[in-house]
Amino acid sequence: MNLQIAYIAAAALGRVSSFTPSTISTARQTIFRSASSSTTSTLNMSSEDTITLGIFGGGTVGGGIVEILSNKADYFKQLTGKSIEVKKVCVRDASKPRDFTLPEGCSIVTSYDDILNDDSIDVAVEVMGGTTDAKDVVVGALTNGKSVVTANKALIAKDLPEIETLLSTLESGTQFRYEAAVCGGIPIIRSMQSDFVGDNIQLMCGIINGCTNFMLTAMDRDKKSYDEALSEASALGYAEADPTLDVGGFDARSKLKILMRLAYGMNVEEDEISCRGITELTKMDFEYAKMLGGTIKLLGVAEKNDAGDVSAYVAPCYVTNEDALSSVNGATNAIEVLSDNLVSSIYIGQGAGRYPTANSCINDIVALAKGDQNLLPFNPTSETKFVNNYESVFYLRLNYRDQVGITRQVGEVCEKHGVSIHSILQNPVAKNQESAFAIVTDKVDYAAILKVLADVEALSWCKGKPFYMPVLRDDWQN
Numbered sequence: 001m002n003l004q005i006a007y008i009a010a011a012a013l014g015r016v017s018s019f020t021p022s023t024i025s026t027a028r029q030t031i032f033r034s035a036s037s038s039t040t041s042t043l044n045m046s047s048e049d050t051i052t053l054g055i056f057g058g059g060t061v062g063g064g065i066v067e068i069l070s071n072k073a074d075y076f077k078q079l080t081g082k083s084i085e086v087k088k089v090c091v092r093d094a095s096k097p098r099d100f101t102l103p104e105g106c107s108i109v110t111s112y113d114d115i116l117n118d119d120s121i122d123v124a125v126e127v128m129g130g131t132t133d134a135k136d137v138v139v140g141a142l143t144n145g146k147s148v149v150t151a152n153k154a155l156i157a158k159d160l161p162e163i164e165t166l167l168s169t170l171e172s173g174t175q176f177r178y179e180a181a182v183c184g185g186i187p188i189i190r191s192m193q194s195d196f197v198g199d200n201i202q203l204m205c206g207i208i209n210g211c212t213n214f215m216l217t218a219m220d221r222d223k224k225s226y227d228e229a230l231s232e233a234s235a236l237g238y239a240e241a242d243p244t245l246d247v248g249g250f251d252a253r254s255k256l257k258i259l260m261r262l263a264y265g266m267n268v269e270e271d272e273i274s275c276r277g278i279t280e281l282t283k284m285d286f287e288y289a290k291m292l293g294g295t296i297k298l299l300g301v302a303e304k305n306d307a308g309d310v311s312a313y314v315a316p317c318y319v320t321n322e323d324a325l326s327s328v329n330g331a332t333n334a335i336e337v338l339s340d341n342l343v344s345s346i347y348i349g350q351g352a353g354r355y356p357t358a359n360s361c362i363n364d365i366v367a368l369a370k371g372d373q374n375l376l377p378f379n380p381t382s383e384t385k386f387v388n389n390y391e392s393v394f395y396l397r398l399n400y401r402d403q404v405g406i407t408r409q410v411g412e413v414c415e416k417h418g419v420s421i422h423s424i425l426q427n428p429v430a431k432n433q434e435s436a437f438a439i440v441t442d443k444v445d446y447a448a449i450l451k452v453l454a455d456v457e458a459l460s461w462c463k464g465k466p467f468y469m470p471v472l473r474d475d476w477q478n
């Protein structure tokens with residue numbers, strides 16, 4: 001494979017103005033000030049030599065941002081010509097002990113309005129998570145002329161069109177930056193915004209959730225149980241406040257949706273993207289993956305077909321040991337972009353955790369302080385169509401009660417739906433009542449696999465739902 005490792009920083013541009021948010025449900029936020037209209041690209045700032053921040057969230061990421069800003073205050077001043085000061089941190093529970101030191105002059109608050117209505121605050125940093133109150137504060141801050149830096153992929157993915165509309169109505173120097181929202185510390189957003197302008201992206205595939213990659217590594221390599229792996233991931237700050245978002249694949253799907261917007265200009269509904277997490281995986285799948293010469297990774301994949309339509313899914317996938325993605329372990333993320341000009345570019349780095357994520361937010365904050373122009377936050381839209389079907393080699397695992405004729409019947413079902421079988425794997429049957437065998441198909445339609453699975457599930461010996469996963473890359477055997 002022709003690999004390019006690319007970490008590319010980019011410039012950015014912004015032009016924003018006033019907007020009346022009809023959709024905001026604001027119990028706590030009451031007053032909006034119209035953003036001052038400005039044709040310059042410089043950020044609205046309360047003072048020439050200071051940029052003042054209000055941070056929503058003082059948890060894993062928020063704490064990291066405060067720490068890095070304190071540790072590198074002098075350097076940032078040299079670099080940007082401005083002091084970057086955190087004036088307020090808004091949290092849910094002000095009495096909770098914090099694992100970071102508040103800078104001098106910074107107060108903890110619990111009302112959003114304390115930041116939103118504070119005219120001396122230039123930038124709102126939203127790292128509290130969620131999609132309801134977080135939306136109120138993001139929209140409220142932008143509307144009040146404050147630039148926004150956020151790590152909130154769930155919010156962006158859910159309300160992307162609305163955020164885009166809002167941004168297009170703003171005319172001041174207000175900016176919206178979200179580098180930390182996809183792949184934590186990897187600067188993939190900037191790259192997607194700026195480095196493929198002359199290129200055509202054919203495929204993006206990668207490990208875009210650090211928590212589940214950490215868990216899969218812990219379960220496969222370190223023989224940890226699912227529960228042990230999840231509690232370690234949570235303790236290390238990798239898991240979402242609701243870890244179902246990680247293990248169910250939904251966090252990866254939000255990120256994939258954002259990447260698809262940037263790569264293909266499309267606004268696909270999130271729930272149109274097929275999404276399966278890691279909860280159905282068993283020890284046996286790892287054993288069979290090993291027998292095949294590979295491993296299992298939770299991937300987000302989006303691919304253009306010959307007609308120019310794009311399909312996408314989040315799913316556990318079989319990946320061969322020769323594949324660059326197979327050796328990406330722990331909370332590390334990796335995303336490969338296949339494109340006409342660059343051929344293959346792989347971006348690897350820490351995808352979750354306090355400092356990697358805070359680092360991306362810091363890059364956004366420093367860019368604002370330097371007066372960097374913001375690129376179009378989401379790139380232009382296109383007419384690219386989404387199709388809920390794709391071709392792949394598939395791995396199927398069928399749990400069964402042992403009896404005569406099982407493989408023949410599976411063969412018949414596959415034949416009926418035009419699915420050609422490449423190989424069958426079976427460990428020696430240890431317990432007749434708890435056995436599973438696996439099938440690897442040739443390259444077939446996803447829609448045909450769904451039909452095979454439905455028919456097999458209805459057979460009398462089949463126990464529970466059969467499990468399936470795509471095999472990454474058609475040439476997986478070469």
Ligand SMILES: NC(=O)C1=CN([C@@H]2O[C@H](COP(=O)(O)OP(=O)(O)OC[C@H]3O[C@@H](n4cnc5c(N)ncnc54)[C@H](OP(=O)(O)O)[C@@H]3O)[C@@H](O)[C@H]2O)C=CC1
Nearest residue numbers: 057058059060061091092093127128129151152352353357
């Ligand atoms: N952790 C990671 O590795 C990454 C996280 N992200 C995103 O960053 C965001 C923050 O994540 P993370 O720091 O891990 O989350 P945490 O749960 O660690 O922290 C959330 C913080 O927000 C505060 N908060 C939550 N809800 C409210 C509310 N309604 N009002 C006021 N304050 C509130 C909490 O207050 P209190 O402390 O009082 O409870 C807490 O300080 C999320 O959107 C997440 O998806 C993105 C990339 C990586």
Ligand SMILES: N[C@@H](CC=O)C(=O)O
Nearest residue numbers: 209210211238240352
């Ligand atoms: N829970 C997320 C955090 C970063 O986006 C992940 O594990 O990737």
